Amino acid sequence: QPQTVPIGAGIMRLFNFSTAMAYEGHERYKHDYWVKAIHESFAPHGIFKLTLWKDTVPSESKLFELGLAILPRFFLVTSQSGVKSMSLTAEGAVEKAGRSATGVMTMTVECAMATWTCRYNSGYTVTLRGPIVASMSAAAPTGILRFDSISFDAKHHEKHIMVDMIGRNGGTPKGTTPATLHSSPGGNGSAITAKTEDTMDTRTGLTPEAASNMVDPSLPPDPVNGFGVPQATMRCLEVRFCLCALIRS
Secondary structure, three states: OOOOOOOOHHHHHHHHHHHHHHOOOHHHHOHHHHHHHHHHHEEEEEEEEEEEEOOOOOOOEEEEEEEOOOHHHHHHHHHHOOEEEEEEEOOOOEEEEEEOOOOOEEEEEEEEEEEEEEEEOOOEEEEEEEEEEEEEEEEOOOOEEEEEEEEEEEOEEEEEEEHHHOOOOOOOEOOOOOOEEEOOOOOOOOEEEOOOOOOOOOOOOOOHHHHHOEOOOOOOOOOOOOOOOOHHHHHHHHHHHHHHHHHHO
């Protein structure tokens, strides 16, 4: 009898992977944790394709293709760079079921605007947004879906910081309440958008009244580079890219 995969199984696999990324325990800072998480989620030939775009140069992008040998290191280095949790959100995702030439059940999940959120110990939240396509197949004999590939195109990123984290480096905020400072255009909801306006401080995005309540309205160091990832993560990706280029040559 041919394998069958229930409706929603592909989206659930993506959710389970996001849950592993979001784990905040001490194990996330160990290589073994990510080896286990990756091997439970990906097929042996699985690959993660990540495209990063530079915020100040819209035409400049970098594509990285990460196999199982480097993926655990990628997530470990990112965690060690101050990321306490990560999550993937794919609102409006669409599933497409199929079958390979050998009769293996396959599933593809597509989302036109997925969100990859990284929460930092410093109070920053960095959100990468763009289309995602996750292709997976049912492993024999269990029928459990595992990723053959994930492609995420991070078209742009945004940075937010909790207002009560401002001034931690040189002073203590006075009378602050939990809120969010949005450091790039496009925020909504309760976020305070850091736009250059006559009524706002151009450095902190706060009104003069709010800024006057700060002993030292300084921001913690920016945790990411122009591509939206920690510099240590970028070095990890670029070293892998150079090694692959040498092998191919």
